[in-house]
Amino acid sequence: MSNELTATDARAHEWRSRFPTVNYLNADYGIKSWLLTKDHKRIALLYLVSVTFFFLIGGAYAGAIRLELLTPQGDLVQSQTYNKLFTHHGIMMVFFFLIPSIPATLGNFLVPMMIGAKDLAFPRINLLSWYIYMLGGVLTFSALLFGGVDTGWTFYVPYSTNFSNTYVVLAGLGIFINGFSSILTGLNFIVTIHTMRAPGMTWFRLPLFIWSHYATSLIFILGTPVIAITILLIALERLAHVGIFDPALGGDPVLFQHMFWFYSHPAVYIMILPAMGVVSELIATHTRKPIFGYSFVAFSSLAIAIFGFLVWGHHLFVSSQSVYAGMIFSLISFVVAIPSAVKVFNWTATMYKGSISYDTPMLYAFAFIGLFTIGGMTGVMLAALGFDVHVTDTYFVVAHFHYIMVGGAMMGYLGGLHNWWPKITGRMYPEGWGRFAALVVFVGFNLTFFPQFLLGYMGMPRRYHAYPADVPLWQVLHVMSTAGASILGIGLLIPGVYFLWSMRYGRFAPANPWPATGLEWRTPSPPPTENFAVTPVVTWEAYEYRPVEEMRVIGPGESAEQAAGVQPPLDRAET
Template sequence: MSAIDRTARDMPPATPGVKRIAEPRADERPGSNYLNNGYGWKSWLLTKDHKRIGILYLISISLFFALGGIYAGFIRLELLTPQSDLLQPATYNKVFTQHGIIMVFLFLVPSIPATLGNFLIPLMIGAKDLAFPRINLLSWYLLIIGAVFALGAMMYGGVDTGWTFYTPFSSTYSNTYVTATGIGIFVAGFSSILTGLNFIVTIHTMRAPGMTWFRMPLFVWAHYATSLIMILGTPVLAITISLMAFERVTRVGIFDPALGGDPILFQHLFWFYSHPAVYIMLLPGMGIISEIISTFSRKNIFGYKFVAFSSIAIAVFGFLVWGHHMFTTGQSVYAGLVFSFISYAVAVPSAIKVFNWSATLFRGSISYDTPMLYALGFLGLFTLGGMTGVFLAAIGLDVHVHDTYFVVAHFHYIMVGGTLLAYLGGLHYWWPKMFGRMYPEGWGRFSALVVFVGFNLTFFPQFLLGYLGMPRRYAAYPVDIPAFQVLHILSTAGATILGAGLVIPLIYLIWSLIGGPKAAGDPWMATGLEWRTASPPPTENFHETPVVTWNAYEYAPQEDMEVIGKTSPDDKPDRSSYSGA
């Protein structure tokens, strides 16, 4: 049954234990919500409402994503032919650098935490706002200031170091706007630190009565783990980029061997942040998947505590594996062995999550709504990306495929197949909550499938390319290896489909703001607190402080309905009975 059909029905009473707590007060103007509470530009740009700040983030990172996507388009077009004919090699270097910098620092890192996390964490734990609303607004401004530096440098001529800024090229030889871009990343990093700080304090101090740690939705657990990485890791990136810029400007030897420095030290420091940063991007996505899979299987998540603690384990282990980016550098063989071993270990908590999600699906009452299609796509693609990550943790294989398209394919399976799909799934899942409107379900499912097909056609050939030896970051490749061009053409064709699959949601989501049917407070019949208030929520989120008396995913057991014919323990009609039939 589709979402719209369900919303059209009369809502049954809540799940057992779930009390409606957000009935509008008698003295309140009906229909007052955070969106129509003030219209001027000041009411948005000076707002302290976490929901409005979430929308500001949503708009800005969507623009950054579009820009990064255009650069990706140029990369794919250039690689259609073996010669560097569309772009000169020097220009190509700048194009892939800008693609990386925009996508990593301006899109992926803030994507889920700063939009959905910002919007949903207070709603999910029953708070009125984040702990520090002004700091929350400041963090958005810091991201924009960082973006102004990074994009300004790009307009003046760009950077050609790759998003990794490896020294001594970046600190000594590159004749592009490295310092300005570095300042941009430095400033944007503080945006991320402040967001993490805000989340941790909010989750510790502002949970509603009855919202114990193990009643929190796994989305909140995932964001807690993410925030730890943001706070502990991002300062190291700031220092590393500063040292690189310092060496570039003052010529004091830190990383450049010609000045007495050590280039591998830069890689250590850079990856000490940038490997955990992968988990900053991925963990919130995993949180979304836990929510979606549970809701659309009408089942409690399998092994709640394991999923919750595996987030924390990923955050901790994620800090100990950075050396696997450096197997082919002069890093000591023994350090490489240790890093390789711990990299295998970090696959364990990720696998726990995948197994638990699969077990949640087992005997669930599954409906294939748009968010669920994205979540199922995530499950497959993340597994593929994660498994190839285990390949890369093996030193012998890594030496063979290091800096080839195999690595590019691997991390795009994690970043696009994982984070982007989770982000899109989450956006569709909470869209009715954010804007009070439903999107067209048919188009939603169609675009989810187009994205899935386009994604795989883009990136699967890159595994083969890499294994055949196609290096990354080159504008040209040999003509006399025909497989190279065939695979590159497949990849570019896939990128076109993927691009189309991303434009479709852009159109219908914007259309839905005006033309979409009005969404109920709880269109998916889910159990989370965010669904216990109106859609869109009032400015103060809840009219009365909610009291939580149920666990995060307390759907009625399926066997009660199927075997005994009873719908819920106290024989009230249960929400689950409306989903599967």
């Protein structure tokens, strides 16, 4: 017993000596202190590790898909296996990476800190949401290991109910369970943002990151129950032959698509809205200017969340949906472009005459604006009834949604991770490597997905493992795409390596390395468990940035610990 204590003490001493102050990382030790933690920051790190794990799995499947498409023949895998590869890639990436990525990691970490709270409103529910997420993830992952699913991530009926002989129910059960994790996170955010803002933190002083997470939480709560029930109905029809979707039992297959996309289209906004929140923060911080048209950007998040629920029928244009319904959905889909464009124009206007830095987070913000615009504009093309018929189920659609999901959501996630990495770990990432990786990711991404627009427009259908060899251009484009995917893969591995490296060897981060105005930067890095030494009182508007010229004279301003009269420890002050 005494031996054990000494070992723990030694570990404690070693670990504390690395971080000069007691903070959330070194306040407690051992596996139990992590698995039973109620601290939103530790739960965010639990999520970070798990979404990274599922991302690696999803990425491995993507690699296999690209490898197969290198040649026109099905020589690596046959169609049956290929069906499973893209299904697994989609399920892992959509449900277990993209949807929780920003809200559950950066959102969990930053929502309380940005509003000046000690934690989320329901810390136990927050921990529960991670366990539910892991249970769902393990169930779905086990379905993939036992033999997999081949329905596509969309689980379209009647194939998923009547014909597929794969583990549809088990994979669906995992996704059903995972849905509750999203609902709990959304509920937690809404209650926290309503009730736990620091004194003086009025709604229009909130960082735009908070507004976009509020909008995302609304979608979580209003949309997720519908996908959960829809997947449950598939299981019921497969197992108990309840007639919901099967015409032979009195059901209707198109009803599935209505119910599925009622959630899954807003789910796209679950992925992109938090990324937009991140990008708003990055642009304000790294151009040293308040966001142009703050309230327009704030309300455009809510508008996207609401309009996002009215457009799902654009996925059904060729699914025997009524033409008249198609016209309505097409029109409303065009309308969603307006709040999205409001954001893009306002970010651009923010950069005008700003003191733009080219640090890694800002590079990702640039990438986001460009790639999201391409993804969004091709989305407007797809919302047009006539054009959509031409490119339905082709690589044009695949390229479009990867520009939104990877070019948008992933860039926001990576940019945010770099921007707040000093706050999360107390260490700086290597800036040179960061910029290099950002460029590699940008080049790799475009080389992967831009050729797919051309392939799709020329008629290459999605979800096929082989393609005609007598059109040589197709293979050229596919080779470009596979080469790009390899570059993208390397570009994503580099941050993985230097993030891990920086946790031990990176230089210590000051409380406010950028320096930014948000509350999360007015407390030490890494923050103490209770986030702030004293409850902050907010007397300033959001993004009260000063140009760098002015900053050189009057400095970045006091951090919370300086304001509280705490001297920053020497080894941190020197950085």
